[in-house]
Amino acid sequence: MANIIISPAKYVQGKGELANIAQYATKLGKKPFILISESGKKRVGGIIEDSFKETGCELVFEAFHGECSKNEINRLVAIVKEKGCDMVIGVGGGKIFDTAKAVAYYVNSPVIVCPTIAATDAPCSALTVVYTDDGVFEEYLWLPANPNLVLVDTDIIAKAPARLLVSGMGDALATYFEAKACQASNATSCAGGHITIAAITLAKVCYQTLIEEGVKAKLAVEADVCTTAVEKVIEANTLLSGMGFESGGLAGAHAIHNGLTCIKECHHLYHGEKVAFGTLTQLVLENADEDLLDEVITFCMDVGLPTTFADLGIENPDKDALMEAATLAASPDDTLGNEPFEVTPEKVYAAMVAADALGRYYKGF
Known part of the structure; x- marks a missing residue:
């Protein structure tokens, strides 16, 4: 068996980098589906919207329901298909990243991960940890590829608890x-x-x-x-x-x-x-x-x-x-x-x- 190492296609880390998301995302698609918590959108949604202002992209925001479960993944896959989105962006913490990666896999689209916290190593991986709706571990979903981009704004992460x-x-x-x-x-x-x-x-x-x-x-x-x-x-x-x-x-x-x-x-x-x-x-x-x-x-x-x-x-x-x-x-x-x-x-x-x-x-x- 071969020795193998895999990684995200691009990793970007620095202060204020979320404001630059559009310059990376527009190379991957024109209608991003943005999975984010309601509180997360209040904190950073404006930064994302401002970044895309002059791009002609149509943004579709959707609130995450709190658990990376099969039911949540299926719910979001249906919305992405209904809205005709051509990329998935996960903004927030580990369960949002994992859900976004799974959704992108099932709709065969690129995925961007934007951590607002540094609480897990989930952003870079080709893996989704699936739980039940009650938060009990259920299974690993091994994905065929790592995220297309991991964008880490250290100013935002440093402000988290x-x-x-x-x-x-x-x-x-x-x-x-x-x-x-x-x-x-x-x-x-x-x-x-x-x-x-x-x-x-x-x-x-x-x-x-x-x-x-x-x-x-x-x-x-x-x-x-x-x-x-x-x-x-x-x-x-x-x-x-x-x-x-x-x-x-x-x-x-x-x-x-x-x-x-x-x-x-x-x-x-x-x-x-x-x-x-x-x-x-x-x-x-x-x-x-x-x-x-x-x-x-x-x-x-x-x-x-x-x-x-x-x-x-x-x-x-x-x-x-x-x-x-x-x-x-x-x-x-x-x-x-x-x-x-x-x-x-x-x-x-x-x-x-x-x-x-x-x-x-x-x-x-």
């Missing part, structure tokens, strides 16, 4: 460790081949950037400024993690995230917050050395990512509920099988409980 940037760090935190697991097991990555030197390098730089810049970036965003550290973390969360996970592969952390979606107490959490605990659990499964565990747990505590069940909202852990999550995580249809050893639901349950114990130990209780 710091928790969203931190969630993106949690998602990105898993990238290197999952890629290493896939490399060790010679697993097939999301790109459809074995991992390249470029992919593992991107994944490693992603992790190093978080450790070196993460706390500084969080503090800067809390102070309502966009610094070099913020710019670097946005790139790590979006591009380095996006290419690193896709061409490096998924393993324990994201499978454990998917398992946690069946626990109702976790539904208030962002994707990256659950992935961070999944990363800690994966490291326990792999019996990582003490220095690495110390670095990861300390980082999570410093930026505010979950390290215990209580942090996840599970105040009174129920063994049956945790076993259900562990069983879902260890499903043959998920990615725990990419670990370089056999993983059972019992092992996942034990690792989750041990990860919680480590987190409580570091917190001093």
Whole structure:
């Protein structure tokens, strides 16, 4: 099997870049379907409309209903066909991107992704994570191509709540460790081949950037400024993690995230917050050395990512509920099988409980 790396056709990141969207979009079509939340349109809809003013393009805005589900995707596909749109633009967060990518795939059109937050690595990938209408993980939809353009306006992202940037760090935190697991097991990555030197390098730089810049970036965003550290973390969360996970592969952390979606107490959490605990659990499964565990747990505590069940909202852990999550995580249809050893639901349950114990130990209780 070949070594393969894939990526978006173009990645643009900088301050004020959303105002330039029309110059890129008009090369792809003339009637964009713009998927955005109602609050997102209030914040940035005017910037998009101003960019297209002199282009002659007809814009069709549609409000996202909140969940990347089959029902929502089908609803939007019908609207795109009815309106005769020739491209899809997703503006907002991870579930909007994933929905926009799926819709573009089903109507065979180009897709542009414009993050207003850096909370996940979804923007760059050829992947849609499909949930039920109630937010429980259902399946992965593997797409034949990455977005035509990922346009990242760092001024807008820096104005979002710091928790969203931190969630993106949690998602990105898993990238290197999952890629290493896939490399060790010679697993097939999301790109459809074995991992390249470029992919593992991107994944490693992603992790190093978080450790070196993460706390500084969080503090800067809390102070309502966009610094070099913020710019670097946005790139790590979006591009380095996006290419690193896709061409490096998924393993324990994201499978454990998917398992946690069946626990109702976790539904208030962002994707990256659950992935961070999944990363800690994966490291326990792999019996990582003490220095690495110390670095990861300390980082999570410093930026505010979950390290215990209580942090996840599970105040009174129920063994049956945790076993259900562990069983879902260890499903043959998920990615725990990419670990370089056999993983059972019992092992996942034990690792989750041990990860919680480590987190409580570091917190001093």
